[in-house]
């Protein structure tokens with residue numbers, strides 16, 4: 427059986443650009459990696475974060491109450507830190523789950539100046555949108571960790 431993309435990513439968080447941004451015992455937040463299930467990329471949309479439970483479950487409804495509470499808290503903290511670290515005007519949050527069967531919440535910043543036709547979940551397709559290579563993702567990750575509200 428092929429290994430779950432997200433479970434395998436969780437085992438090598440330290441090697442990922444940006445590493446672990448926020449985490450507790452139930453869930454963790456990281457930047458979209460440069461190696462995606464669709465293949466490797468030179469750069470990805472900057473500030474595109476993922477919030478994921480550590481446990482391999484597929485659906486929002488499968489979260490235990492402590493996991494659900496952790497997912498909500500981390501999503502709120504990450505959104506707030508992402509806004510202050512990037513100047514994004516809005517953070518979209520979406521759970522889609524067509525590609526990978528491990529629950530993941532997408533947090534996608536909308537930057538000032540994004541044309542309206544790219545609003546909603548297509549903001550990351552805006553060709554002029556900020557892109558991050560490994561170095562730029564590392565830099566943003568430090569800014570997000572510094573901006574994250576302390577518990």
Ligand SMILES: [Zn+2]
Pocket residue numbers: 430431432433434481482483527528
């Ligand atoms: Zn998994």
